[in-house]
């Protein structure tokens with residue numbers, strides 16, 4: 212069987228759709244995504260994200276809502292000045308002050324929004340439909356008169372009276388809006404109803420339609436795609452599905468659905484999906500659960516014996532797309548469901564060659580460790596295998612001493628003494644906390660010899676209280692080699708350092724293998 216890009220269902224019933232040839236991805240990670248409670252970026256971080264979105268080849272980036280603060284204005288202005296291929300957009304209400312602030316940022320595209328549902332008009336804006344209509348026309352006309360392109364959003368569109376929604380969409384288009392974005396502001400729609408909703412609007416206006424969904428009932432991706440089925444040519448998304456409350460439509464889910472299920476062009480550079488997601492995780496501080504589609508740690512990981520056997524035979528058996536397509540790697544992981552095929556693959560990649568009996572014993576020990584409720588990391592498997600095979604190999608990098616100083620009004624600083632291949636090596640590092648400084652100190656010592664990037668860092672408190680025992684799992688990478696390692700210690704810094712050293716030693720072993 213030849214390798215295909217996607218392994219999808221072949222059942223394609225004859226259903227009514229009005230699919231466009233191309234869908235524009237409008238990314239609002241820097242605006243609606245930043246409205247998620249607890250998420251805020253510095254100007255430099257916003258620039259990093261904008262550059263990354265440009266590399267992902269996102270056609271439109273909503274860089275912010277300039278009137279909210281001076282910093283926001285500066286960030287949008289800076290992003291607009293980067294000369295990116297993506298069209299940079301700023302959000303504004305149809306108010307002269309808002310639009311002037313957006314114009315000050317030198318953006319070519321302004322997204323104007325106003326609430327149109329009676330609920331919002333009466334209980335939030337204390338005004339009337341007539342006034343909303345007047346503001347809309349005046350705002351769009353004012354922006355157009357200043358030479359920018361305009362997209363219009365009737366906020367809370369899906370709870371707006373359909374007659375009034377049609378009227379305001381027609382008026383906005385007549386005033387010069389080139390895109391009508393229909394927000395399901397509080398995520399109330401089902402896919403089927405969204406389809407009918409967009410179909411009705413499509414029959415009313417010729418201006419392209421866009422979908423903007425929130426995920427309050429976990430339907431944002433499904434309703435956005437239903438809008439596309441009815442002819443919407445643009446979807447608003449956020450990286451990692453960040454956004455107000457339960458978030459916005461996820462960029463990753465929509466992009467991959469369009470490519471795999473609908474075969475619709477988006478122009479995205481799919482290989483940059485994982486990298487973009489990881490950057491936003493790091494800068495937002497919101498880490499995705501491992502079960503998150505496409506970008507979660509487990510999206511392309513296989514533990515259960517039958518599944519591992521299946522993907523090793525042909526990846527299409529249990530993977531609908533290759534992990535590489537989105538810039539990830541498929542992995543086999545050890546655990547209580549693991550079979551011998553998977554364990555054999557993992558230990559041979561570690562450079563070990565167990566006999567048939569040793570392999571059975573390793574599998575038994577992995578399962579019994581898994582039965583205790585523990586996640587079996589790569590370094591656990593390595594330790595089990597070495598023990599079973601009676602390999603007495605010393606770690607190449609060992610911790611001799613660690614001193615960390617932290618407090619208020621000082622930069623957390625660590626000094627470390629490592630024994631590397633029997634030689635004492637000393638170094639120091641600073642960081643944004645004691646763990647970061649300790650890891651940076653280690654990094655400085657092993658620089659050029661055992662370089663690694665820390666892709667994952669997870670800490671769980673096993674017990675409660677300030678004396679809780681810390682359980683740290685790290686994922687470290689060197690080139691195409693990736694290892695997970697784990698350590699448990701009453702001291703959070705020591706648990707982290709031990710996990711890093713374990714991971715680093717296993718990476719060195721892998722390199723030698």
Ligand code: KIV
Pocket residue numbers: 243324364366367394395396397423425
């Ligand atoms: O959800 C919403 O209605 C919005 C508007 C500003 C478009 O984010």
Ligand code: ZN
Pocket residue numbers: 243394396423425455459
């Ligand atoms: Zn929104």
